Amino acid sequence: MTKIVASGKTIEDAVRKGLTELQVTADRVQVTVLEQPSKGLFGFIGTKEAKVELELIPEIAVVEADVTVDPIVETERFVTDVARTMGLDITIARQDSKDGLILALSGSGDLGMLIGRRGQTLDALQYLVNIVANRYSDSHLRIILDAEDFRERRRKTLEDLSDRLAGHVIRTRKEVVLEPMSPQERKIIHAQLQNHTKVKTISKGDEPNRRVVISLK
Template sequence: MTQTQEFSGKDVDVAIKNACAELMLSKKELKYDVISEGSSGIFGIVGRKDARIRVVLPNMDTDKSDEAEMEGIRSIVDEAFGEDTRLEETRIEKPKTEEPRIEEPKSENFQKKEFKSYDTPDPVDVSEDSIAIGIEAVQKMADLITDDATVSANTDQDRLTLKIEGGNAGILIGRKGQTLDAMQFLTDKIINRKSDARVRVKVDIEGYMETRKSNLRHLAYKMADKAKKTGRPATINQMSAQDRRIVHLALKDDASVRTQSMGDGYYRRLVIFPKKKNSFRGKRRFKR
């Protein structure tokens, strides 16, 4: 059964932008019908109505094809570099029951334990060899995908950012950024396979990664507010490891919620749990 969701804005264009930001889809990928184009009312104040659109949500069949595509990418990487080269992913203990339980952590060490793997490593200098290898690797992959793409690099302590300019940005990014993620994954492995000090690699196209990170943070704050207001877990479906990490970090310092990845495979659900407020258990004792 096709699932839909309505979005609104001061005009149709704004409603479309709101839908794209929340669903993390491009305008080309968005399937929608205009319910109402809205009206400005009298002098833009009295009787003004927002525009509304109805969006067809991505179905599970599409998600399965995405999973198959990523599995194909992983098999190629395993064959080329070995299974032990996959990116380490945060392992968060799965609940014993199907329904997530909302529990207040019993100790102050919960936050440190939950996000221990997200601690920033000691900075290392990015070598000239790493920069040259990174540019060459990304350039070769880009040339196989599109024409007229050029790669440049800049460094910031242990971060190597490789920027692609020109070519067909849509094809290089891929649906939900999957092609770009795969290029970053492979480049990371090529640079770090013989390096003692790990270099953090980022591949970006026309600022796409920063835009996606900003949209994910906005979504994280919005869903956290929803969880706190309703007192019930809020779920974000079908997220990659990299996207889940952005949400985890965005809410890491929010003491009123906690986050947990759930499910199997490359794409998993991320659940935001509201923490129970500490109740006052002390009772006054009166002498008889």
């Protein structure tokens, strides 16, 4: 079997299922996002699962690459190859941050294809590049993938959403359960509301379906 299609509640979940079925690691496959999961209003549970195609890379390519290499260079090569299969010509700039190494993508064409709806494609690609980077590194690396300053724009969107939903909880006196989010996005919401005088936040559930709950104090 060299190519399969897998589905999941998120792109990452679909990729993990595909990797399990193929019994390989992420660096052994080429991933194509076929369908984005649908989303509900204000970030509530969606109605359609994500669908991805995983194509197995020939073993000889892995053997040739399995030598002492710079893990960041190898990661950048992986991202460039993925972008090329989507018809995009990208440039990658490295930026150090307290949370890890940021690989900022820019270039010609529609980089929105790499970002996806609410950053789901970018998050899935970030998940894969961290697997690739750490395969070639003796110490743990944390890679943050960004494109067109999406991470900062998404942070602002989540902060605004947090404030709106806090107001909704106060008006209705009913808790709000958000859609499953990545740890980084949950952290943004917790931080935005941690000093709120009337509402509190908790996370519940297991990955990848862990989500934030906003309720009255």
